[in-house]
Amino acid sequence: MELNIIHHQSCLEGLKLLPDECVDLIFTDPPYFQYRAQNVQGLKNHKDVVTEFDFDDFKTEEEYLQFLEAVLIECFRVCKSGASGYLWCGDDFVSFLNRIVEHVGFQFRKTIHWHKTNPFPAIYTRKMYANSMEMLIHFSKGTPKTWNNKPVNDMHNFIQSPICMGKERTKHKTQKPLKVCLPFIEISSNENDLVLDPFMGSGSTAVACKMLNRNYIGYELNEEFCQIANTRLNQTR
Numbered sequence: 001m002e003l004n005i006i007h008h009q010s011c012l013e014g015l016k017l018l019p020d021e022c023v024d025l026i027f028t029d030p031p032y033f034q035y036r037a038q039n040v041q042g043l044k045n046h047k048d049v050v051t052e053f054d055f056d057d058f059k060t061e062e063e064y065l066q067f068l069e070a071v072l073i074e075c076f077r078v079c080k081s082g083a084s085g086y087l088w089c090g091d092d093f094v095s096f097l098n099r100i101v102e103h104v105g106f107q108f109r110k111t112i113h114w115h116k117t118n119p120f121p122a123i124y125t126r127k128m129y130a131n132s133m134e135m136l137i138h139f140s141k142g143t144p145k146t147w148n149n150k151p152v153n154d155m156h157n158f159i160q161s162p163i164c165m166g167k168e169r170t171k172h173k174t175q176k177p178l179k180v181c182l183p184f185i186e187i188s189s190n191e192n193d194l195v196l197d198p199f200m201g202s203g204s205t206a207v208a209c210k211m212l213n214r215n216y217i218g219y220e221l222n223e224e225f226c227q228i229a230n231t232r233l234n235q236t237r
């Protein structure tokens with residue numbers, strides 16, 4: 001198995017080629033489901049929705065959840081006993097996904113809340129609050145084998161950070177800032193461990209792993225995003 005590589009292929013095909021119990025940590029940000037958001041009156045074609053939810057081809061919620069369940073089944077198989085997993089999602093799907101992680105065999109541990117301090121602002125005519133929160137579901141295969149505690153005030157299930165900006169920002173529309181990746185990878189893995197991200201996007205998980213001396217393996221369907229990720233990795237020491 002080649003380490004420190006982002007495969008340009010669907011994770012569902014790629015994961016099947018990995019051996020059982022080889023991964024120490026999963027850190028991933030799957031495509032979000034846009035159908036529901038598109039059908040809220042006044043949201044269709046709104047810039048905030050279009051930019052945040054650009055990647056999925058799912059026709060129904062069932063199709064979306066079945067796809068994520070199939071990915072998570074493979075994730076469970078490739079995880080070592082005691083591996084942790086972190087899965088990003090929006091507030092509309094968090095309770096479904098909590099149940100799916102348990103259904104495939106993981107233990108649900110906690111939902112972590114990311115407060116985006118500079119979200120797209122709420123617009124009066126939409127009659128909705130600004131979408132300033134994303135959720136990160138923490139789960140594990142049995143009791144977590146790695147738990148590198150930080151100072152007590154850094155162990156809340158809440159983190160604040162602006163969305164990706166400045167030099168860190170790439171063309172990827174849902175790029176996660178490294179600030180909301182690094183602490184969780186540091187807490188739940190050790191140096192030289194193997195971290196899996198089935199949905200690499202612009203490669204934030206891989207970049208964080210390189211910075212923390214973890215190995216990574218991942219998949220990304222879109223060739224341009226693979227190139228963006230590899231450029232970022234080449235610029236990371």
Ligand SMILES: C[S@@+](CC[C@H](N)C(=O)[O-])C[C@H]1O[C@@H](n2cnc3c(N)ncnc32)[C@H](O)[C@@H]1O
Nearest residue numbers: 010011029030031175176199201202204220221
């Ligand atoms: C929410 S984005 C991940 C963003 C990433 N966390 C970052 O910081 O750039 C989800 C990514 O999954 C990719 N994707 C969608 N379906 C996929 C599949 N079946 N296999 C691999 N990648 C897929 C999309 O192209 C998209 O880049």
